[in-house]
Amino acid sequence: MTAAVDGFDRWIRHEFVDFNTELEEAYFSARSEVLFGRPELEKIKRAIMLDGAELIARITEDGGIPADEKERYRLLGAVGFYLGACRRHEAGGPENPDAERLSAAWSLANILGSSLGVAPRFVFAHQSLHNPSVRDSYRTFTSLEDERVFITYNGLAVLAYQRAAGALRRIPTMGVSNPMATYLFEDARAALDDVLRFNRTLSENLDVDRFFFNIRPYFKPYQVGGIEYRGANAGDFAAVNEIDLLLGLCKARDPFYQNLLAEKYAYVPPEDQVLLRTIVVAESLLDRFLSEAETGPVTPRFRLNAELFLAICRAHGAAYAYHHHKLVKPFLEAPAKAAPKERLSDMTASGPPLEMVIRGLGYLSDLRAARDRPGVVSARASLGRLRELLSAADA
Ligand code: HEM
Secondary structure, X not given: OOHHHHHHHHHHHOHHHHHHHHHHHHHHHOOOOOOOOOHHXXXXXXXXXXXXXXXXXXXXXXXXXXXXXXXXXXXHHHHHHHHHHHXXXXXXXXXXXXXXXXXXXXXXXXXXXXXXXXXXXXXXXXXXXXXXXXXXXXXXXXXXXXXXXHHHHHHHHHHHHHHXXXXXXXXXXXXXXXXXXXXXXXXXXXXXXXXXXXXXXXXXXXXXXXXXXXXXXXXXXXXXXXXXXXXXXOOOOOHHXXXXXXXXXXXOOOHHHHHHXXXXXXXXXXXXXXXXXXHOOOOOHHHHHHHHHHHOOOOHHHXXXXXXXXXXXXXXXXXXXXXXXXXHHHHHHHHHOOOOHHHHHHOXXXXXXXXXXXXXXXHHHHHHOOOOEOOEOOOHHHHHHHHHHHHHHHO
């Protein structure tokens, strides 16, 4: 790390956190997403914008852009925290970020983003898995306990999804009836149960109002060099898609799913881009089970693995249904109903109106739960066929 990068990192971990926390406490007392026209608060907003701009200008003047890819990715995250906070506090006004002040940050973010092949903004990976902790503390926007709870349990759920994907990814080369695959199926099943457990802990420990007023607003879309990039969310990793496609619950040739993957590509970390590229051409485990069951005897090992596979599909559907009904709806949809009208266009991380985002997530939830409904053709029939073949072999 150069001295300038180091100085910026120190500021992001200390003064920046204090400034944001003070603003958040004022917004929270007023139960308002943001406040304008209060001189003491405007002064803090201005200090965030100016102090950060000065420290970032030093990095570009030094010409010290890190050679190491991981360090460049982390720096992109830190610059993104700064830009995300300027956007969140609407410093310069919501439609009018102070372009001149932000130009050094925009330029650095663009250079870092292009060098890495990712969107030039912070994403959830910068808040979780690419966020080294120093003396027990990773980078956050505020020192609010709810932010720590939110990032930690989201991050743990991402790790659990990655563990499930890592196990499933290894099965195709050994075959679905391999005795060693049993161990991997069991591991994937346990990992998806962990996703549900972490989501449940999150829902039980996160305060709805704190999330809505003080955490969610940092996840909004923001501009870099006049182009708007959509906001961050915990789905911006390859693992959940690897699980969808490897299980065969979603199909890479489904236009809805293709759009989802294409849209997400720039928002996942570079190592996940490789995984997304690989997964779209993989044969699903469901297809492998069906073709073996249609053509050969159902051996005890095949049956054991097939039953584990069916349990994994149920666990994946259950974890995502929980996300939809116990996280998205109570933490976003319900409080949004009480928000002032002029704020409604600004509710989602991706940018489209909230109802549209929730409809898309509902569609995904049905695919992952293999639930057919008008307009959704899920893997329900194929899973039913596998169950039939297992029962027929019983008779
Ligand atoms: C209070 C907690 C949470 C809320 C309110 C929430 C809300 C949302 C919303 C609104 C989206 C759509 C983003 C957009 O287009 O604007 C989304 C996407 C997503 N979230 Fe969450 N989320 C929460 C926690 C989590 C957790 C803990 C996980 C587990 C890793 C998770 C996984 C995902 C996934 C995988 C997607 C993207 C859909 C996909 O590509 O499959 N979320 N979330």
